Amino acid sequence: MESEKTFKTKTGFCHILPDKIILTRDGVVGNVAKVTVGNNIARTLVIYGAITVGLFYFGYEAYKNGQTLQPILFGLIGLYLIYGIVSSLNNSATPTIDREKIKDVKLKKAIKGLTRSRFEVLFEDENGKIKKRLIMLPGSLTDGQNETENAVEIMREEQLLK
Template sequence: MDNEKTFKTKTGFCHVLPDKIVLTRDGITGNITTVTVGDNISRILIIYGGLSIGLFYFAFDNYRNGQIVQSILFGLLGAYLVYGILNSISNSATPIIDRQKIKEVKLKKAIVGLTRSRFEVLFENDQGKIKKRLIMLPGSLTNGQGETEKAIKIMTEEKLITNRKSSDNQF
């Protein structure tokens, strides 16, 4: 693996090889992710669906009892979960992405204090469907700035990032 380039992610490491991208999980966070999500996100989407049904039930029940504020709150939370489910249906948790099947790689920069930087990799899966794999980079408490710079350098050198301008130096 002489041509391997590696950078840290939120739950492990990303290995950029000449023919594929391999994501490995490491440590406590990676082990928890492996148990809860595995290589498929359908389980977590089903859990979110169950939670949203429960929230809509509480919204309806509170509305029947005349508690309008609570019913609006539960309804909005349920709608937010449904929105998240709909946005995540095309996501994938696959650990190996064939570089020939990659259509696009976008860098999404962090919003300080709210989000972390990430790569969105659009690729064609084995069934011919376009899927999105998120590669979450480390946060600010785990040297996020330095690791993000390293990751961007590797992805740029490998000519994978499609939305980055050469004059863009903010992370």
């Protein structure tokens, strides 16, 4: 077994070491992600929350002016964002995961043309809470199929994916 195995992700690379998983960011997409999200998902959730409040406000204003389609549309989009915020509360953006703290790794396959494949890594953080780290794989425009097959093979060789 090699000491390190690496595969491409959406924003950089995933390095599988004997004792931990390290996610690095590379290139333009990685630099943008580093600036906008950093190592914490809270900033993104606050932005989603602000957009939701704005949507509800504009929906309410449109309702007061006698419109019906805009308030319904803004309300549905706002509810969808609230669902996204609630379902993302246990997500983590940590770049390093100790392998001994990993509870489970699942592969979510892509829906062609709609989503990209990803690994969902459930692990225990330093506070003892179970968190989920998404490892997004490259999309269909960047050879996603081959990169996904390579990543799955590495995760199986390292006995992280069953």
